[in-house]
Amino acid sequence: MRTEELDYELPEAAIAQQPTEPRDSSRLLVDRGPVVPPDHRLARDLPDLLGPGDVVVVNDSRVMPARLRLRKATGGRVEVLLLESGADGWWSALVRPGRRVPPGTELWFDRGPVLEVGERISDDGRRWVRPAGDASALMDVAGEVPLPPYITEELADVERYQTVYADRSVSAAAPTAGLHLTESVLDRCRAAGAAVCALELAVGTATFTPVTAGDLDDHVMHTESYRIPEATLAACGRAERVVAVGTTVVRALESAAATGSASGSTNLFIKPGHRFAVVDALLTNFHLPRSSLLALLAAFVGPRWRDLYGTALAEGYRFLSLGDAMFCTRNPGR
DSSP states (O other), rough: OBBBGOOOOOOOGGSSSOOSSGGGGGGEEEOSSSOOEEEEEGGGGGGOOOOTEEEEEEOOOEEEEEEEEEEETSEEEEEEEEEEETTTTTTEEEEEEGGGGGGOEEETTTTTEEEEEEEOTTTTEEEEEEESSSSHHHHHHHHHOOTTOOSSSSSSSGGGGGGGTTTSSSEEEEEGGGGGHHHHHHHHHHTTTTTEEEEEEOHHHHOOOOOSSSSSOOOOOOOEEEOOOHHHOOOOOOOSEEESSHHHHHHHHHHHHHHHHHEEOOOOOOOOOOOSOOOOOOEEEEEOOOOHHHHHHHHHHHGGGHHHHHHHTTTTTBBBBTSSSSEEETTTTO
């Protein structure tokens, strides 16, 4: 599939800059399949779409305050986005502007050096970096929760970029489909007869790196760590329908099915042609053109993703991380 087939015109005015208040008042486009027109609902209506035999799976990873605004000893500003811990205290990170920061450079915060920049990992800006002490302590002192670059307004409440069930701080970006859910909505999902389970996928560059290759087969997915409790796997195995809250949940569950492992690292790229082994329905936000997330949606519902996005844009839905959502059912045979 050519990457250009995942292109569409996204007006800047359609990109949400602030989350809706309250959380569950965001709009929800409900896909009814290729014949029936979609419904226009709200996120708080999700329990009405569920019933006994459904298992709702969420990603409970928490966003780290991983953006560090540091400086070189000479005064030049450098931004570091910590991604994932490695061996011997080193972390993979995005370093900008990377060309001006040779290996061995010490970066300062306040009155002293706090981090050493190491070798390049890849051509997309990822480097090895090593905090001078505990990375969590450094993030607590100097870190900010990283927002996507298309969000240009400061959030009134940074906790709105966390899900209400966020647990371990392991992600560099939010599993944004879950931002629409409240404890009340989840309780009503359970009251409707659905089970609610959790897994963890550490959202990193694999999720938000743009697809620049002309052909999807040439796009290289970076790895992301995941771990799925045995209880979640068992519930999915018994379920009549598995409802994934977000593309990261799809990636974790389908990776486990492909490898037979409930934890590990995955570089699975779900694109048209993928045969889904676990997930039957998906709650997801509206994604960037030419992105791996949009490729996953195209694999899930087929070419009608374009009609759904066209409807959403025409009806004034808000797009991307802080925007509205869509509930869709997997096409038979996919």
